Amino acid sequence: MFAATLALTVAALIGLLTWQLSNPFTRSKIQGQNTLLGVVYVQRQLGVTASREEIAIALTRAIQTRLLEQDFNLTPLIDVNVLEVPNKT
Numbered sequence: 402m403f404a405a406t407l408a409l410t411v412a413a414l415i416g417l418l419t420w421q422l423s424n425p426f427t428r429s430k431i432q433g434q435n436t437l438l439g440v441v442y443v444q445r446q447l448g449v450t451a452s453r454e455e456i457a458i459a460l461t462r463a464i465q466t467r468l469l470e471q472d473f474n475l476t477p478l479i480d481v482n483v484l485e486v487p488n489k490t
Contacts, residue, residue, distance in 0.1 A: 435475040437468065442482045457481040 443460060451459075460481045468477040 431476075435473075437473075437475045437477045439464070439477065439479045440482070441479060442484055444484050444486065453483040453485075456483045 441460065441464065443456070445453075445456065449456070461479050464479045464481070465477045468475065
């Protein structure tokens with residue numbers, strides 16, 4: 402019974418991997434555009450009073466500008482998430 406279950410599981414995994422790799426799930430199909438998707442997590446520094454949105458916008462612009470200046474021939478789509486330290490109360 403163990404051998405049959407193991408064989409079935411391996412066959413299912415191979416089938417799923419084959420299906421996933423044969424379909425372009427996360428690849429963009431925008432003609433002439435190389436897309437770079439990036440997710441960045443940052444922690445607010447002590448003393449920074451800007452809102453989460455202001456921090457995220459500033460960092461997104463800075464990262465995108467820096468990547469574009471490097472002339473990598475890509476379109477950077479960056480998502481910045483500002484994390485907060487939990488209160489110790």
